[in-house]
Amino acid sequence: MDLFMNTTSQEAEHLVVLGGDIDAHTGPKVKETLMSLANQPGASRILVDLEAVEYMDSTGIGIFIAAMKACKQNGCAFEVQKLSPRVERLFRITGLYEHIAVRKGESE
Amino acid sequence: MAQQKPLADRIRLTLPNQTDYLGVARLTVSGIANRMGFSYEEIEDIKLAVGEACTNAVKHAYKDKEEAGFIHIECQVCSDRLCIEVSDQGVGFAEELLPEQLTPIYAGRNLEDLDEGGLGLYLIHTLMDEVVIRSESGVMVSMTKYVRRDGVAGDDWTISETEV
Numbered sequence: 001m002d003l004f005m006n007t008t009s010q011e012a013e014h015l016v017v018l019g020g021d022i023d024a025h026t027g028p029k030v031k032e033t034l035m036s037l038a039n040q041p042g043a044s045r046i047l048v049d050l051e052a053v054e055y056m057d058s059t060g061i062g063i064f065i066a067a068m069k070a071c072k073q074n075g076c077a078f079e080v081q082k083l084s085p086r087v088e089r090l091f092r093i094t095g096l097y098e099h100i101a102v103r104k105g106e107s108e
Numbered sequence: 109m110a111q112q113k114p115l116a117d118r119i120r121l122t123l124p125n126q127t128d129y130l131g132v133a134r135l136t137v138s139g140i141a142n143r144m145g146f147s148y149e150e151i152e153d154i155k156l157a158v159g160e161a162c163t164n165a166v167k168h169a170y171k172d173k174e175e176a177g178f179i180h181i182e183c184q185v186c187s188d189r190l191c192i193e194v195s196d197q198g199v200g201f202a203e204e205l206l207p208e209q210l211t212p213i214y215a216g217r218n219l220e221d222l223d224e225g226g227l228g229l230y231l232i233h234t235l236m237d238e239v240v241i242r243s244e245s246g247v248m249v250s251m252t253k254y255v256r257r258d259g260v261a262g263d264d265w266t267i268s269e270t271e272v
């Protein structure tokens with residue numbers, strides 16, 4: 001399974017929808033996209049939708065840590081939403097869950 | 109050792125040391141685990157552990173060598189467990205790297221102090237029942253998942269540089 005990635009931007013707010021596999025093969029593309037958004041002057045919010053992610057490993061964790069650091073430096077908010085049970089488990093096991101901002105849906 | 113061991117079916121897979129083939133490694137192991145009767149959650153855990161072991165091999169094993177290398181995966185299918193060995197003939201790793209590589213991201217730490225890497229071995233130990241890592245000529249990660257968990261200590265693991 002390949003990576004799916006779609007970015008939509010509204011002024012300084014960016015929504016990145018990820019799907020498929022995020023591993024050491026597809027990760028660099030994800031990192032490049034998130035870092036370039038995070039480093040944009042005036043960027044105010046990056047929201048990453050993870051609903052369609054089928055596989056993610058520590059490569060993904062590393063990418064989010066890098067993006068969170070860049071966002072913090074740039075005064076930009078970084079959030080994720082719609083974590084699948086597998087992704088949530090990975091976030092909890094690694095401890096990232098304590099650090100990452102998870103946007104809850106209306107039903108949650 | 110007079111201990112009776114169930115006969116194992118062995119499945120071997122050799123892949124080029126490229127990230128392109130990480131998905132193939134995961135799918136192969138997932139297929140084997142599936143026919144052994146592991147649950148969906150267990151299969152996903154095994155996939156993740158194998159993915160981490162292979163990623164370590166691709167990223168670290170041959171970085172100082174000019175020629176492309178290989179990742180060897182051997183699955184031993186026993187009646188009560190699946191043992192997977194992921195090995196390379198790369199540079200191995202320095203001993204001092206080990207303790208740091210076995211920790212999660214601690215809560216309460218500052219974002220600035222979080223490392224972007226080094227979670228792979230920690231995840232493997234967390235997800236599998238038994239893990240042995242040897243670093244002699246190259247690295248060999250041997251990980252076992254039991255089909256039935258009752259009576260099995262899940263947290264036992266050993267790291268040995270010399271164990272054969």
